[in-house]
Amino acid sequence: MIGSPSLALVLAALALAYLLGSVPFAVVVSRLMGLKDPRSYGSGNPGATNVLRTGNKTAAALTLAGDAAKGWLAVWAAQRWAPELGFSSATIALVAVAVFLGHLYPVFLRFKGGKGVATALGVLLALQPWLALATAATWLLVAFFLRYSSLAALVAALFAPVYYVFGSGVAWYASRPIGVAIGAISLLLIYRHRANISRLLAGTESRIGGKGKK
Template sequence: MTEQAFIEIVFVIGAYLLGSVSFGIVVSKLFGLPDPRTVGSGNPGATNVLRSGKKLAALLTLLGDAFKGWFAVWLAIFCGLSNEVVCFVALAVFIGHLYPVYYRFKGGKGVATALGVLLALSGWLGLAVLLTWAAVFAISRYSSLAALVAAILAPAYSWFLISSVGYIIVVFILTIFLVWRHRSNIVKLLNGTESGFGKK
């Protein structure tokens, strides 16, 4: 094994381990809140932490989960790794969030981490996805619906905003995972039982 190959493997494994850190669980423990996996939707993400009433805890969770996705990809690009390796790093940090080794492979839905990855791949792409989420949420008040619409539109945005085919493929893969992880929300949205902020 060459030194370069070893470095690339370390980056991918490191990205997975970083992705496995759940800021929802860490922040909730620091704030003395219940483990987010035991309340609400059971998802250790910012939306579920927000249901605790602690907006700062939810914000820190959102920023933390997004940062780890952004940082892993940014560092790989900054260090001059090939586009192929950057793609593997992007997927590794995202999958780490979904299936974290520290929490018996039961993680979050990956919305914030995916956003962080997209921002690192292309600032314009990340901004387009973020604005889409914000617009849909402002209208519907459903975080899950906003995430689904933003995720589904992300590949279309990437087609116009990214020149790397590898990066575009990564975006498609992220979308597939995000839709799959929201499958229970899709059912609730369709039968009218999904919880929306400000909705009774």
């Protein structure tokens, strides 16, 4: 075990997390499976929901898994090596935000990324599995009954920090830096869905399984 990590070490961890988050699994999977670039159809979003519009459920599932896995891996690695590297909960919280920002603004796609739902779920899974389960259940309930992926994501994003605060002392013990990170991720996710919010209010938002035109 070592003392407080150097600034260079923390910055390196954040940079690696951002780069991992920047890996565009929607584009990678689509190319490997001979599908069109997900940015060229539907919502134009490089994410699992838009890939599903091709009708290829396998590609959508692989995209979902990849986007969630990178969020989980970055945070898990920071937690795993925290004792050896001297990372505090604040550093782990920053890593969580960094990998999420990588997905939203990936350097590999000229900073035009996805909405971040799957990556946020992966981050929550690493931070607190029960919190991830509760948030995912919220998404599934809204998506199942209302058939709007965007609305489900918005509701889940609103409830995630609430669950974290009120679940403390019951299912887990909350950390202020982690709570702030979860709140920041939720706000960023909502911000990235601002166009969807406008379409939901106008009644023109595509439902899950729809094949809307870009």
